[in-house]
Each structure stands twice: as structure tokens, then as C-alpha cells.
Amino acid sequence: MISARYVSVGVLGVVSAFHAGLAAGMPWGAAAWGGHHSGVLPGPLRVASGCACVAWALAAAAVARAPSWRRRPRWLLHVGLTSVATVGAVVNALSPSGFERYGWAPVCLVLALAAWRSRQP
Template sequence: MIWAGYIYVTLIGILMLFQACMAAGAPWGHLANGGRWPGQLPVPMRFAAVGQGAILGLMGWAMAARAGIVGTLPVWTFWAALGVTVMTGVANLATPSRPERRIWGPVTVLLVLCGLRLAWG
């Protein structure tokens, strides 16, 4: 079961790095938020990217706790993280942005699978 936690945390780290780069002005807007903002994100969305990165970090922490990688957290944090992961997976598979769907769709499917493995561990 611990392998699912390590995979999840690694992928979350990549997503956090992606969000940090977009917050810093990387021209990757076509790869997020349905491709609504090609190029650099507008300033309010850069702040949103920072918030999204923080949420991702909390999700990774909850999954790592469930896997036994870090200390324990309340069990509801795992279930909340799993719910957000599933919703994100659905959104990334249904987005109108083809590049976003191709890159983040498989990543979020893998996150969902790891989360489900942790749920049934």
C-alpha cells in the first residue's frame, strides 16, 4: 500500500511545481482551467494557482498519512482528499482543452487509482 502513497505524493509534487510555475508567470495557461487563459495567467488566476498548490499539498499530506509515510491525520482528511481527487480526475478528462486532457487526464486517473488503493488498503 505504501507504494500508492509514494506515487500519489510524487505526482502531487509535480502538480504543485506546475502551479508554482504558472503563478510565477509561465505561459502554460492552455494547460489549466479548461485552457481559458492561453499564455500567462491573469494576476487573479496566478493567486488562485498559489491556492491550488496549497490545496494540492494538503491533499498529498493526507494521502501520505493514510499510507503511513508521515504521522497520522484525522481520517476525514483522507476522504476529503480522495473526493477532490476524483472530482479533479473527472474534470481533467472532460475539459475542452485537448492538451490539458492529454497531459493531466492520465495523471489524475493515476492519482485516483492510488487513492482508491489507499482507501481499500
């Protein structure tokens, strides 16, 4: 059986790669940031995607290394990630963008469940 931690790291990697693509100019604007920009995102949102790419990659690295951490910091990491992913699932489910509603909302929900399951060693 695949560990919830591996699922978390994988989903975080996909989200990070998606934001890297947005920052690099891929025409996926309809699937991000509310779906208001079809095609390539405008400059400020590309910068925001670059920052999001780094943040999600750091989260993936932290989750991958978490088993070597003490219990309290590991628990805080996973509960924090669960909270962020749950909020992301709700916000994406309420988005006018079909990509976000039917694509990213379930991805965020999977991340929230995997992060919650992996809060224990």
C-alpha cells in the same frame, strides 16, 4: 513495488509544482483552468494557482504523514482526496483543452486510484 502512498505524494507534488509555475508566470495557461488563456495566466488566475499550489502541497504533506494518524482521520483524508481527484479527472476529461483532456485527466485518475489504494495502512 512502489507504495500507493508514494505515488499519491509524487503526483500531488507534480500538481503543486505545476501550479507554482503558473503562479510565477510560466506560459502554461493553455494547460490549466479550462485552457482559455494561452501563455501567462491573468492576475486572478495566477493568485488562484498560488492558492492551489499551497493546497496541493499541504495535501501531499498530509498523505506523507498519514500512516502515523489514527485509522479514521487517515481514511477520511484518502477518501476525500479520491473524491476530489475523481471529480478532477471527469472535469479535465470534459475540458476543451487538449492538455487537460489528455494530460491532466489521466494524472487525476492515477491520483484517485493511488489515494483509494492507500486508504489502508
